[in-house]
Amino acid sequence: MAVITYRDALNQALREEMQRDDRVFLMGEEVGVYQGAYKVSKGLLQEFGEMRIVDTPITELGFAGVGVGAAMVGLRPVVEFMTWNFAVLALDQVLNSAAKMLYMSGGQYNVPIVFRGPNGAALQLSAQHSQAFESWLAHIPGLKVVTPGTPYDAKGLLKSSIRDDNPVCFLEGEMLYNIKGEVPDEEYLIPIGVADLKREGDHCSIITNGKMALVAMQAADQLAKDGIRIDVVDLRTVRPMDYEAIRASVQKTNRAVVLEEGWELAGIGAQVVDFVQRECFDYLDAPVLRVHQADVPMPYAKNLERAAKPDAAKTIAAVKKVMYAEEGARG
C-alpha cells in the first residue's frame, strides 16, 4: 500500500471521480492557475482544462449558488471553499438552497454537490480564521457532514461524497494536509455514516471526529503507558451519526470522553452525550466528560491559543477523571 499525504489522497479522489464521471467539476478560488491554496487541486487544471477546474472571483455566496443551480440540472459540482471560515458568507446557499431543495420541491429536485475545504484552527490565525464548523452544519437537515481524520478516510469518503445524490459538507482538517497514511492502490469507497474504531481498548471510550481523531490517538498512546486502554471511536461523519458504534463502545468500556474541535455549547459532544445518557445509561460507571475549545473566539498569542485548543493533555486529564484515576478523586 502506498503511503501518501492527506492532501494527495484528496487529490486522487478528485482526479478519479472526474475521470470516471464528466459531470463532476471543481470550482472555487485559486483552484486552477494557483493549483489550490492548499494544493489539493494540484495538476487538475492541466489534466481537465478550465471548463472543469473553474477559478472563481472571491464570491463565496455567488459561486456556492452557481454550484447549487448547476447541480439542480444535472451536473455534480465540487465547490472548494478556501477555508470554511469564508464559507460563512455562502451559508445562505448551503442551508437555504442546497439543504432544503429536495424537501421543498416535493422530491423533484435534488442537489448532488460537495462543499469542501479546510476546517478548524491552524496555527495563530486568530479569531476569524480559526473555527470548526461541524456542529453548525450538522444542525441542518438535508445536509450530510463528513469530517475525515486520515488520508485513507479522506480519499474513500470524498469519493463517496461526490457520488452521493445529496449535498455533502466535507470538512478537511486544516492541519492534516501533510499527515501521511496508507492508501490502497486499488479503488475503494467508505460509506458515509459509518464510524471507525481507530483503536481498541476496554477501559474508556474516546468518541471523536475529524482532526481530533489524531489527538485522541496521541492521548491513547500516552494513557497506554499508565495501563489505561482506550477505545477510540472516530465518527468520521457527524451527520448521519453512527450511534451504534458509540453504543457498542460505551457498552464495552462503560466510560466515555467526547473530544471535539469546536465550542462546547450546542456542540457535537452535546449530541453524543445526549445519546449516551439515553441509550447507555445503565452501562455507565461515570459521567461522560467533554473536551472542546475554550468558550472564546480564538486568540492570536501562542500561549493563549494553546490554552484555548483541545489537546492530548486535556483529553488525558478528562479520561483520568472518568476513570477516577486522579489523585484524591476516588473518594
Next chain:
Amino acid sequence: MPAKKKNEPTMTATETATSGNGKSNPDLDRELLRSMLLQRRFEERCAEAYALGKIGGFCHLYIGQEGVSTGTLSILRPDDYVITTYRDHGQALARGISPRAVMAELFGRADGVVRGKGGSMHLFDRNVNFLGGHGIVGAHVPLGTGVGFAIKYRGGDQVCICYMGESVVNTGAFHEALNMAGLWKLPVVYVIENNRYGMGTALERASAIHDIYERGASYNMPRAQCDGQDVFAVRAATQEAVDRARRDQIPTLLEVRTYRFMGHSMSDAVSGTYRTKAELDEYMKRDPIVLLRVHMQENGELTDEELQRIDAEIKATVQDAWDFADKSPEPPLEALYEDVYVDTTSDSTAQPVAAD
C-alpha cells in the same frame, strides 16, 4: 483566460494638477517620506521576525503600497475614522499607532495594540479611530458604511476611509454597502488599493470590468482613479474626496493603482505561478519611496546626508519596537476569557461603552 491589460494608471484631472513639481513644500515632503520609510523598514523587519518564528499565523506585507496609506491618511483629521483589511501594518503606522504596540502585537505579546489577541490581521486602536484590520474579504465594507451612517446620524463632519483590495469589488458585501452609501449619501471614502492581484488571481481574471472605479456609476457615486505610487497624486485625489464627504456628505469610490512587491502573504512566493519576475521588476521601478526621494532631491529638498540620517533614525525606531516587543511578556492566561462580553453588571450600562 489570460490577463491582457496592464495596470497602467490613467492620468486623471486631479492628478496632473498636483502631482510632481509645482509648489514644493519641503516640510510636508519630509513628513511623507518619513511615514513611508517607517512602514518599509518596519515591514522589512517583520519579514525577518516571521522567518525567526517571532511572528506567527498569516502575515501580509504592504511593501510597495506605502504611497496609498501615507497619501490618504496625511489628509485625514485625528477625529476621522479608518477601517481596513488584514493587510493593515502600513495603514496602522501611517495613522500614528506606535510601532512598539504594533510590533508587540505581531509578536503576540501583552503590550500589543490589542494585547496579543489579534495579531497581524487585526490591528485596532481606538485612540486614533482605527477600527481594525479585518480578515474576511469584503466583510468590513458594510462596517465602513455603518461608520459613515453614524457620522451623519450624529451630525458630525468627520469622514471614514474604508480601504480594501481590488478583489473586494466582486463581493456581494461591497455592492450592498456601496449602494446604501450612495443612496443615503454617507461621508465615506472607499479606497480600493488595486495592486492587480487578489492572492494569485489577476484583476482581469476575476472582474468583468477592469477600470473598477467605474463601478461607482452603479451607486450614483463620484469616482476617481489615481496612481498609488505617486504620493502627491494620492493626496490630491483623497483631498477632493474628503472635502466632498466633509462638506456635502457624499461618498467617493477612489481606485488607487498600486502594486505589492512581496507575495500575497509570507507563505506565498514573491513571484512564480501567477506573475513573472520581469513584471515585478518593472513595477519595482515605480517604488513610491524612491519616486518621492528623487522628487525631493531634484527640488533640492533633501541631501544624501539628511536621507541617511532620517533612515538611520527610522531604523533605530524599528529596532526599539523590536526590542520592546521582545521584552513584552506573553499575555496572562486569564486574558483568554477577557473581552468575550462587556460586563453589563457594572455601571457601564449607564453610559454606552461605544459612545465617542
